[in-house]
Amino acid sequence: EFNYAIVDEVDSILIDEARTPLIISGPTQESTQLYYKVDRFTRRLQKEKHFTLDEKTKTVALNENGVAEAEKYFSVPNLYDLNYMDLVHAINQSLKAHFLFNRDVDYMVKDGQVIIVDEFTGRLMPGRRYSDGLHQALEAKEGVKVEEEYQTLASITFQNYFRMYKKLAGMTGTAATEAAEFMHIYKLDVVEIPTNKPLRRIEHPDVIYRTAREKWNAVSEEIIELNKIGRPVLVGTISIEKSEKLSAMLRKKGIKHVVLNAKYHELEAQIIAQAGRIGAVTIATNMAGRGVDILLGGNPEFLAKEALKKAGLDPGQATPEQFQKAYEEALKITQEEHEKVVALGGLQIVGTERHESRRIDNQLRGRAGRQGDPGSSRFYLSLEDDLMRIFGSDRLSGLMARIGMSEGVPIQHPMVTRAIERAQKQVEAQNFSIRKHLLEYDDVMNKQRETIYRQRREILEGKDLRDYFFNLFDSLIEWYLDQYANKDKHPDDWDREALQQALFAQFSIDLSQLNLKWDEITYEELYSALSNHIREIYSQKEKLLAPERMREFERLILLQVIDARWKDHLLEMDYLKEGIGLRGYGQRDPLIEYKKESYEMFQQMLDRIEEDAVRYLFLIQPVVETEMPKRKEQPIYYQKPQETAAAAGGAYLKQARPLIPGKKKKH
Template sequence: MDKVIELFLGSKHEREMKRLAPLVAAINAREPEVQKQSDEQLKARIAAIRQEIQNAIHPLPENAIERRKHVQAVLDQYLVEVFAIVREAARRTLNMRHFDVQLIGGIVLHEGKIAEMKTGEGKTLVATLPVVLNALSGRGVHVVTVNDYLARRDAEWMGTIYKFLGLTVGCIQNQMGDAERQEAYRADITYGTNNEFGFDYLRDNMKFELEAMVQRGHVYAIVDEVDSILIDEARTPLIISGPSELSVDLYYQVDRIIPKLVRGEEIRDKYGNKSTTGDYVVDEKAHTATLTEEGVAKCEKLLGVSNLYDPNNIDILHAVQQALRAHTLYQRDRDYIVKDGQVIIVDEFTGRLMPGRRWSDGLHQAVEAKEGVKIEAENQTLATITLQNYFRMYEKLAGMTGTAETEAEEFAHIYGLDVVVIPTNKPMIRKDHPDVIYRTEKEKWKAVVNQIVELHQKGQPVLVGTVSIEKSEKLSEMLKRRGIPHVVLNAKYHEREAQIVAQAGRYKAVTIATNMAGRGTDIILGGNPEGLAKAEADPQKDPEGYAKALEKYRKLCAEEREKVLAAGGLFILGTERHEARRIDNQLRGRSGRQGDPGESRFILSLEDDLMRIFASDSLREWMRRLGMEEDVPIESRMVTRSIERAQKQVEGRNFEIRKHLLQYDDVMNRQREAVYSLRRRILEGKEGRDWVLRAAHDIVGSLVDTYCPEDKEPEEWDRAGLEHELENFFGLNLAATDISWETVTRAQLEEAINAAVEARFEQREKTIGAEAFAQLTRYIMLSVLDSQWKDHLLALDHLKEGIGMRAYGQRDPLVEYKRESFELFQDMMERVEDQVVQYLFRVELVERVPERRRVTPIRATKEEASALAGERPEAQHSPTSGPPTTVRRTVPKVGRNDPCPCGSGKKYKKCHGATTGVAGS
């Protein structure tokens, strides 16, 4: 059906181009009029439009969907004029005029979609159009890049246009303090990396002062290299962690026994029954390593434990499993490197080092033990969010990349983003040769080197894509033996990476890089004269020297460009297919920019990981029957299509994994939103005194239910137990009240206790001072909430670890996880109420310490004092390091979602439990 529609109406992307054509024509029609205006007139017009837009959008609707529609409708009215002005501003400041296809890309981004534009089509410049238009609303625009270098480069480069038009630009960098970050976020346009934006959000929700928060909302974001950020990096959540109390010695002990285990394999008999050999089996496809029964017995013997699966040995079992993964699935110089006595993760997609990042759940400690370096203490999660859930917070999200169409289904399903393929400004004339496949890896590398030597002798520049540092260095050694000058780009950071890649188009250049290295940097045939001149003279310190160098290199690069064009343009040589077609397409896309000639080819072997693990047995059998001989490759479109089918299967599998992880994270996300919303209300002063009194009434109700149950006569009530708990929670002496125990009813008793509790609260408020008590209340509420949230995150991690086993009992693990995590959340919120009330009602004044500038908060016990002494939650002792205080009950407590016992038919929280506070709200 789709094919029939396409035949008569054109493809979806062609229909999009027809829809947007009138807007492009209208912008072009404005150009002569805008060109006549002076710089001051353009600035004045932008300032006037800004005021008109801001007047038109206020007041903003409360509902986020309605708000987006309202703002979008207002901005659409000014699109043609603003785009025409931005195009003129770019021409005057950077001598760059937006092509028509770039205008289309800008409209697509403004509509909140993904613009797929080939490499070299000027995506950085495209973003300026919707950025300016949306920044005029005064609500802030975030431009998200893949690394700090690109964020800084783009903010400075495109900032020329923004500043010309009177807009402010900020850039978030890794080493910035809070004051600098606040200033950057207050700007009209803020550049930064996905990690910096995400971590700032988490850090903001750990602050104890509203004024200390740096972000001001999530309105509109444009994500550069959107596939890399929203798909590749979305597998790993952002985590802020603090030191855990677990000992690291266990990892050293366990690491010593792993080399003594023997790897086995899974075998099937003729009836299809499975059995295993050896001590453990590795499934590379599923990326798992599992102990066999023999392996478990051997580990128990080597470690001197009787039962590895005894609950008391759970930490030992966990350490064994992570050590096994570290030894069998994680390779040095592929997944990580060891540098200066530290294990540093290598990004599997970009080949870049990721200093500061650590694998979670003890895996990093297991790798450190394996490599014999110092093991850093294991960390406990304090705050976490996935990139999916962070970016879904924005009212409007857009993205741009050279490769998104293959992942269109995932973008639509998870982010609600449509992908629009923008045509190139000039026709693409790059030749993409079929894959060449050899029998063994040794034959493949020999062929790769021969191909590079041949291209080098011809003068044609070649960019070689590898999948790991190890492979890059192996190829480099082989080229050195053949005397071929070359540059290796692996795990070097941003500036150096961009400089190397920018010169990869020079005559006779050979550049070896990981498949995605240098994204965001154009490869200009003949070389980049500005980069070469900067390497010779600093434009800031020696402008004269720089000008001379620039003139010299412009001539040289122009001459080299002619030679490179005659040789056939940039040749892309892939040495291995990646799991995702997208990353292969990104590598290919480095060649053939703006109508330049170019070529691409992948040289593979049957021993490559993708072919070995995922390619079908029928493909291998078919190639064997063809009688593959040594050093004789097979070149066939059919084989290339078979490989692409294998890649599609892997992509589908990875999509399902990400979707599955997101379903679990969505459960926690709703809880996170509830906690962060409460935190925000506390900081804004909307929750405090009333919240504490509601919680106190809730606790009183629970205590009366427990110690004075309705089904018992007053003389049977546990008066001593009630008095003890009231003293424990509120410091309240019930004997001092005028309660007549002989005649009092349950309702009267609860009312009298609530009155006594309120009186004690007011008395404490008066003694300490209303303002000081309000500050103390806020601090205690935030401290307890943060501490309990941290413990709740740990509990959810443990719940998630074993929830998959429920499937064996014919129960849906996701449904079970939702149910149990909700119960854990309710328990957590009740503990928050219990502990906040305890701290506030039982603290005592202490004297001011002369050497400190601020008054030490009031305290009651040693444990509480440690909770109140800190200034930052992430750096201080937890206020609930001891076991949480719980209400002791002799009868089941009415749950907040249970039917109310009064018989009204309503839920308890909507009836007699209406004053129960957050967990029921």
């Protein structure tokens, strides 16, 4: 039961992760060789000549020249022919992998595997894979083994998952900027709680340079100056690549420092715990959600453990007396250092780039000046930063030109800071729009998901399906008779051969065994004869199996059919969602079209579930074996449908749309 949830770092889960669906997937039988071949093709392409790239909307697509190049390379007459949809899909994913995803920024390669890096926390996410063939495209790009592709078996967005709870609440230090989204999507109010102690952190205005090179030089000089007086520095970067670049610069200058990014995640707690000591320089990638207090002067507990290790003792094996003695010595050192660090102004935060979200910047700033301690923060930016380059206004560039910035000379101006915040708000608004749009589409799937899972739950809880199947028998008989022996037609005009094939494919019955007098029979008599005959076959199976075992098989069959059909439906819905945007060119609302077509597809899936369940039920061949030693139960064998049976009625089953019990079809 989803009664209530209290979510820690609620903005990270409900906002940042909102675009990430929770997926249960299983392997497919698709070959991975296509990804290698497509990757070789993608490496030949040139920007503008063969494809267009829009970094603002994060889209990349082949242009006319690119399409012609692909048709020539893969020897296909028309790339967008339905027969080559898999190839088009693989090309699109390869383009994304090469031109929208960057190594050591969006992912890293470790032990021959492509591992996703969380863009908001900088942590590695082992076990997670990009869906829809994108991860395979990245593996081909990096020259590692391309793992088999996975197909979605079940999917739900974070938004709809958490909206299932009757009561929802959460905590975070950075929710105020997203108050509107929390209310719009989750109907949650944001309440600000005052700080425990007065805030003493000084937030200096941003410093902006013309080029990234000038900015990095200024950052390293700032670190060197602060390091000379012993003031601890925490430097925030937005990617592994940037953190390692700065680390190399500091090594050349002889500045001792530690790096905290996805590559050194195991040492995270230890690195953060000592980031407040005198002379400490810590470079961290995306501090979001680290959740460890940086204590000015250092953490005595970690220091005590280090002292025990140096003395040759395992901290986990040390006696309470040994640990207490080491802790008291460490506490004395950290208290002395604490006073010195406070006198120097506390921890200095140096931001090297503004994140797309203001919340991530605020989380970095919030590492300094905690619990009444002093501290300060300053961001160093350049016009070449991604945020400024993609979303910065021409007005800002014009301002820089008028001021006449010279090499290495920064600008500090409230107008610049406001322009940067406007750019961030623009990105946040765009991302909110994407999340809202995603939710509108997932809400359509959510209603279908609830229907299917409610059916599954009823089956799993032991619902008696005997009457359900009897209703299905009658609905299917009525459907087939309407198709091939319509009551409004004379019996001479009935298509007996087609009816025979359809009933054999559906129920495995032979009409000739019924000894029907076709010259005299009426629609009602035919319906009654078929219904009684099918019930008789069912009763014979039930008698052989025993009623309780028959109920078990009915549940098993229906569950398997629902799961198989739902899996296929999810794939078809993905294809529908991919192409539905094109309806906008025909002056149609894509969302309304998606709702309409997805409803029709869902109804067809329900029809198929009912058809399949009945067909498999009649294909069960109970086999009663003689008792074997040490065996209490008689084994029952489930015979899978034969190809010949399926082929026999295939043409007629395509037309079949059996009734949902309780609903009548219009004729």
